[in-house]
Amino acid sequence: MINYIAIITGGDSSERDVSLQTAAAVSNSLMNSNIQHEVFTISEFKDLHQLDLTRFTRVFLALHGGFGENGMAQGYLEALGIPYNGPSPQASAICMDKLLTKHIAQGLGISVAxxxxxxxxxxxxxxxxxxxxxxxxxxxxxxxxxxxxxxxxxxxxxxxxxxxxxxxxxxxxxxxxxFIPGPELSVCYYYGCLLPVYMIEFESDFFSYNAKFVSPKTTATLATLDHDCYDKLKADCFAIAEALQLDYFRADFILKNSSPYLIELNTLPGLTSHSLFPKACLEHGVSFDDLILRLNNLQPSATSSSSTA
Incomplete structure (x- = not known):
């Protein structure tokens, strides 16, 4: 079967611009791998219904927030019987809702504010x-x-x-x-692996939108964590992945006295040139092109180091 992938991007959430950047990066990667695809930029959920997706073998959701990450798009694709990246509609809805995420986390013994x-x-x-x-x-x-x-x-x-x-x-x-004062950690899970953890340093009192996307003084460096903290992060992420059946995600934690507190989950993490999820994958030995192949359920090249991930 010839692979033919529809990349869906845009949306109506505040994260639309990041979505467009993710789609551009994914499209470029699929071109590198000679995978046939088309990019569709939509604005509303009803626009998704107007696309003829039955001619594609798979959909890549390059959407962030809103209907693209809260289970609506996932539920529609399930109804069509078209495979897609990311978790189920149910898991998507839970992880998009910060209150529900906290309830699930507490039930799993994960610390939250x-x-x-x-x-x-x-x-x-x-x-x-x-x-x-x-x-x-x-x-x-x-x-x-x-x-x-x-x-x-x-x-x-x-x-x-x-x-x-x-x-x-x-x-x-x-x-x-x-409010928990302390360093913020970007913790990524990828198909049964805890990827290298990044520590975010910024000048503002908390990790605001300005600190994330505007300030040139925000940095992300590989974190040096004590053994107990790392083990707790790993246990927390594995528990989340098992409970919600997640193949990959990015989690935000804050450290308080070397103890991690979960802030939120992102089931469709950004895949832009500045995104930490692909950077963590690369640090683990997974190239961006092989990452995109894996997320599309395609086999990376046999010579790739990602085969060990």
Whole structure:
């Protein structure tokens, strides 16, 4: 059978630009591997229904956030019987929802920051939050990536009101977490392997959108972790992968006194030139082209070092 892959990109989430970059990188990689494919840029979920995908052997979801990562696109492709990269609709929906992710993590014995959830800003009370979480805490949309709509609050009622208003604008509920000061880790899981861990260093008080995508002073370097911390990260990621049947993902952790706390999961991590998932793969010995072949359920070249992954 001749492989013919449809790359789906765009979407209506705040991560659309990253999605377009991922699609461009995947397309270039498939060209390097002489794999026939087409790229489709869509804006809304209904646009996916208008594509004739039955002529393709597989779909590559280069979408981030929104309907591309919350199980909707996955459910539609399941109904069509077309294979795709990433997890099931159910696992996608859980991992996209930060509140559900915390519930699952706690059930698996994984540490998370203390938190509160509010459906609307009208129900979010500053005094109640402060008594539960302390004077300093994080306000974020419940189902959004790339730190969009995230605010750090330091004992300010007026800043709190503005923050919950920003978070509510995404219409996914408001998650408020206790603030954990400490280094952030990018931890990637790839087909039964824990990839080399990266430590993110930045100048802002927390890993904001500006720190992620704008500031030239944000760096990502290979982390040096003590044995117990590494073992805990590995156990946590393997537990997540087994519970949710995930072949690959990127997880964000924060270290507090050498103990990792899970922040969130990304089931369709970015595959751009700046993305940490492909960098971790390369550090592990998996080239970008072989990574893309594997994610498309295709066999990498026999001479590739990725065959050991």
């Amino acid at each position: 203390d938190y509160m959830y509010f459906k609307t800003q009208c129900t979010a009370d500053f005094g109640t939050v402060r008594r539960r979480l302390g004077d300093t805490f994080i306000v974020k949309p419940n189902r959004e990536g790339c730190s969009f709509g995230v605010s750090l609050i330091r004992n300010s009622d007026s800043e709190f009101a503005a923050a919950v208003h920003r978070a509510e604008a995404f219409n996914t509920g408001i998650l408020i977490e206790s």
